[in-house]
Amino acid sequence: MKTLVSAELTKVGEKFIHAGMANVCKKCRLKKVCMGNLKIGRIYKIVKIYDKIFPCEIYGSVKLAEVEPAPLLIAYPSSKVISNALMTYSQIPCDISDCEYFGYCGKVRGLKEGDKFKIVKVAIEKIRCRKGYDLKLLEVQPIV
Template sequence: MVITLVGEKLAKPGLEFIYYGPAEPCKSCRLARVCVGNLEPGRRYKIVKVRNIEHSCPLHEGKVRVVEVVEPAIEILVDPRTAIVGSKVTLKFVDCPDPEKADLVKPEGLFEGDTVKILEILDDVECSGRRYKLVRVVREKE
């Protein structure tokens, strides 16, 4: 679990967001270490708890709230040979040129080379004559 700050209007349990990096005003903010210093650019986060602590912020209509976040499970297409529930694998994006499946081939929040744990097998998916497994994974941190 990670502690960070989000805009007061966004501070709701269950909300997911992708952190793209600090905005210009964040670089000189006294709260930057707690706010953006705990997050990795390009990763997806899910708010699990909102604390009753708020701070002023020039970006978020004046206030941010302290929240607890986790990296949520993400759905992705994988090679069927690696789709074993409970296994930890090094992520390799599959070759599926179908633009409708792009969010399942390279979902935001995961990078090729990440170590992920397969939590669940959801479905069989075909793309360009090849079969893949749609799985739900969570990133394993070193």
């Protein structure tokens, strides 16, 4: 999908979280191409940047770019892992904030409860869950 990215700060391979539309963007003639394809809270990866430069009140100038949803790491119950299947994300309840896997279990940046994803690969076959859950660490591709 296409969007507009900062002409000065972005490179192919970089990721960003779409935070939504600023007030100044509401009157911009480019808002549809800039914001129209992106979903708030999603993480995107830049795969191609075009040379054409457009003015922007926030960044000064922007370029047209091809982006795709970025792969994410999540912890997921081992019993629910099915390779090549379309899966539905649900948070794993956890309050152990000093756990090394905490950011992969609860509120994972870039995914919301009920979002669809596909498993890219199993990153860690069995993680040491301090709550005793049987979990794998997965690299997943969100379906937007």
